[in-house]
Amino acid sequence: MLKTVHESAFSLGVSADTIRRWEKKGLIKASRSPQNHRLFDLAELQRVKEKYSGETVGRGFYVLQAPKNGLSIIELFSGAGGMALGFENAGFETRLLVEWEKDPVATLRQNRPDWDVIHSDVAKVDFKPYHGAVDVVAGGFPCQAFSYAGNGRGFEDTRGTLFFEFARCINEVRPKIALGENVRGLLQHDSGRTLQTMISVFRSLGYRVEFRLLRAQFFDVPQKRERLIIIGIREDIDASHLFPKERDYTLSLREALGNCPESVGARYPERKRQILELIPSGGYWKDLPIDLQKEYMGGSFHLAGGKTGMARRLDWDEPSLTLTCSPAQKQTERCHPSETRPLSVREYARLQTFPDDWAFAGSVASQYKQIGNAVPVNLGYHVGRALHMMLTGEGERNDFESSVTLETQPQQMTLW
Ligand SMILES: C[S@@+](CC[C@H](N)C(=O)[O-])C[C@H]1O[C@@H](n2cnc3c(N)ncnc32)[C@H](O)[C@@H]1O
Numbered sequence: 001m002l003k004t005v006h007e008s009a010f011s012l013g014v015s016a017d018t019i020r021r022w023e024k025k026g027l028i029k030a031s032r033s034p035q036n037h038r039l040f041d042l043a044e045l046q047r048v049k050e051k052y053s054g055e056t057v058g059r060g061f062y063v064l065q066a067p068k069n070g071l072s073i074i075e076l077f078s079g080a081g082g083m084a085l086g087f088e089n090a091g092f093e094t095r096l097l098v099e100w101e102k103d104p105v106a107t108l109r110q111n112r113p114d115w116d117v118i119h120s121d122v123a124k125v126d127f128k129p130y131h132g133a134v135d136v137v138a139g140g141f142p143c144q145a146f147s148y149a150g151n152g153r154g155f156e157d158t159r160g161t162l163f164f165e166f167a168r169c170i171n172e173v174r175p176k177i178a179l180g181e182n183v184r185g186l187l188q189h190d191s192g193r194t195l196q197t198m199i200s201v202f203r204s205l206g207y208r209v210e211f212r213l214l215r216a217q218f219f220d221v222p223q224k225r226e227r228l229i230i231i232g233i234r235e236d237i238d239a240s241h242l243f244p245k246e247r248d249y250t251l252s253l254r255e256a257l258g259n260c261p262e263s264v265g266a267r268y269p270e271r272k273r274q275i276l277e278l279i280p281s282g283g284y285w286k287d288l289p290i291d292l293q294k295e296y297m298g299g300s301f302h303l304a305g306g307k308t309g310m311a312r313r314l315d316w317d318e319p320s321l322t323l324t325c326s327p328a329q330k331q332t333e334r335c336h337p338s339e340t341r342p343l344s345v346r347e348y349a350r351l352q353t354f355p356d357d358w359a360f361a362g363s364v365a366s367q368y369k370q371i372g373n374a375v376p377v378n379l380g381y382h383v384g385r386a387l388h389m390m391l392t393g394e395g396e397r398n399d400f401e402s403s404v405t406l407e408t409q410p411q412q413m414t415l416w
Contacts, residue, residue: 002031002039011042012049022048025318026217026224029248044249051252052317058255063355064220064381066091069388074098074130074173076122076139076166080107080360080370082352083138083181084115086380090388095134098122103362104370111358122165127172136387138179139166140375143186143194158201167201176237177387178207180230181375187213187228198230207232210241217319218246220378222256223351225322227375229383239390242400244382253337254316256350264364265344266328275311276333277340282315284308284333309333314343320351325372326365345371353378 009016019040022028027048030038051058069091075084078097081104088094097117099105105119118125122139141162158164170178186195195211202209209232216225231241268276275296279287285296288311294301296311312333314320320334327334327342334343345364346356348371355377360367389395 001042002033003042004033004037004039008040008042008045012045014049019045026215027250027252027318029218029246029250031248041248047249051254059249059251060258061222061256061260061350062220063089063353064378065089066381066385066388068093069392069394071135071388071391072133073136073138074127074134074169074175076137076169077141077162078104078108078117079140079373080104081111081358082354082374082377083140083380083383084108085354085358086375086377086382087136087138087384088112089377089381090384092136092384092388096130098125103360103366106361107359107370110361122162122169125169127169130173132174134173134175135391136177136179137166137170137173137175138181139169140181141166143182143189158197163198163201167205170202170207170232171205174234176234176239176391178202178205178230178232178234179383179387180211180228180232182228182230184213184226184228202230202232205232206235208235208241210243212243214243214379214383215246216376216379217250218248219244219376219382220247220251221319221351221353221376222251222253223320223323223376225376225379227379231387233390237391240402242386242390242402244386245399245401250319252317253314253320253351256320257347260344260350261346261356263344263346264367265347266326266342266364266368268328268341273340276313276335279311279313279335281313281337282318283313285311287311307331311335313337323348323351323372325369327368348372352376 003011005016005019008019023030028040028044030040033039047058072093072095073087074096076098078084078099084094084097094115097108097115098120100121105117108115108117199209209230211228211230214227214229216223233239275292285293288296300307309332310330313335314337316337324332327348336343345367348368349358352371352374353376360370385395386400389400
């Protein structure tokens with residue numbers, strides 16, 4: 001049942017400000033009435049209230065899964081398989097993965113011995129044998145500037161970059177859908193010119209493109225993490241762009257980490273541990289006594305800016321902050337909510353929605369890096385389901401959106 005802020009506050013016995021704060025923290029999502037009033041789902045608000053008071057653990061930890069759908073995918077720059085597993089869970093057959101680092105390749109091979117994983121630089125792989133044989137080519141190509149862009153030679157202008165190799169794969173395979181995945185920063189990279197060049201390359205290869213920023217915490221992922229999703233549809237394919245629609249609930253750390261198996265993990269040096277011990281759940285360096293603030297922050301103490309990532313302890317009742325390649329970096333600390341230690345490897349994996357039996361190869365630092373680099377598995381699942389819906393028309397149409405209001409998604413653009 002949808003209610004306004006004040007109606008919701010009355011029904012729940014909390015203040016309107018409390019509901020606004022939950023929305024601001026990203027714990028609950030409002031929809032809009034025709035009069036542009038915020039509307040909240042009362043059942044979801046009730047769940048947030050119960051989670052906050054510790055009355056329930058809500059939905060708990062889960063990894064989404066759908067039946068096989070007969071579609072296939074090649075993924076370049078596949079890392080430890082976050083996106084690949086999300087697509088497998090959405091029903092896709094994994095035809096080929098390409099990755100050049102030893103540890104993520106070992107991770108992929110030990111978890112999925114039947115997947116074809118090429119351990120190589122993407123630039124050295126010939127994709128012509130897959131021509132016309134795969135539905136989707138995906139890749140989270142590392143973002144690089146194009147010094148020669150704009151010479152009017154289409155994708156030849158980007159030669160020498162990893163995006164060029166991604167575009168070359170698309171041109172050699174000619175999949176029905178090309179799927180690019182990247183960080184939010186690509187939107188602003190070189191004042192937006194990098195993304196524009198990429199889009200014109202997709203166009204020159206005969207693909208219609210739309211892109212959108214997806215927020216993982218609204219896609220069954222207990223973590224605030226944004227990913228730019230670029231979808232190109234081959235011009236002869238009769239399909240419209242669809243993106244998964246944000247859910248109106250989020251998952252808290254408490255839900256994600258319940259019954260988390262023991263695992264290896266990093267430890268703090270003793271002095272750092274003593275200082276972090278004083279930080280409350282959800283707090284950061286400003287919660288320390290002033291002398292310890294100065295000791296911990298060193299030269300940064302007098303610099304402007306909130307630096308809310310420093311000496312940061314995560315909050316049980318919220319989705320995690322974005323995971324990085326290491327859980328104990330000074331600027332982006334991710335201390336366990338109630339124990340004074342960094343999140344363990346398995347806790348990290350849970351926040352990226354890897355299943356508990358997905359093992360990571362390599363040193364502890366390498367395992368954190370592979371997990372921190374991944375697309376959250378459940379986000380990959382939702383994107384996979386959207387592509388499945390686009391190509392087959394099967395699925396629940398209400399779970400997807402073809403267009404969004406500029407108010408909620410200023411980053412979305414349609415290119416013709
Ligand atoms: C952001 S990670 C990808 C994460 C992956 N999509 C996932 O969901 O787990 C990018 C990966 O690209 C790999 N990579 C970078 N340059 C490469 C190249 N030239 N050839 C092959 N792999 C490359 C890196 O080793 C890294 O694992």
